[in-house]
Amino acid sequence: MTDLVDALERAWADGAEHVTSLTADQLAQPTACADWNVKDLLNHTLGESLMFTEVNRREPASNDHGDVVGDGSALAATWHRVAQDNVRSWREGGLDGERTYFFGTFPAPASAIVNLGEVLVHTWDLATAVGRPVVLEPELVDLVFGLYENVPMDDLRANGVYGAQVAVPDDAPAADRLIAFLGRQP
Helix, strand or coil: CCCHHHHHHHHHHHHHHHHCCCCHHHHHCECCCCCCEHHHHHHHHHHHHHHHHHHHCCCCCCCCCCCCCCCCCCHHHHHHHHHHHHHHHHHHHCCCCEEEECCEEEEHHHHHHHHHHHHHHHHHHHHHHCCCCCCCCHHHHHHHHHHHCCCCCHHHHHCCCCCCCCCCCCCCCHHHHHHHHCCCCC
């Protein structure tokens, strides 16, 4: 079985390849996430990861980290710092027990996969928004898809967390099936 923390670290590294090449004008480009531009998407991804880090450190979970991206001039350094802190918090906190967030309490391994999914899927969103090709590691996709296809999605879709599932062929690559399952057009 894949080590979840190693998988998360790989997702952060894959995302860094896309973040480091962003230009300031690309921050305003729309994304596949309704009403979010690239800057909003990055603020969400980084903010959610800060929340996972806080919980792993047994600190109060905040769901409002404000504007982490700013003007984008320090975005690569911010991505790297948040990634390092996030991965370290999982290594130090371990995968035992439960984690409680503003949206519920979950077993630590499931929480780590949700964290992984945030980085992985939003890396796809980012790359797609700026017209860059993106290849999601099949092993990481399998971890995330394995969790989400067992989650009741109706309420999440109804509340706008995810869009309606997009139809793709049954033999589509796993990454396309995950992206479509989460309401995006592969």
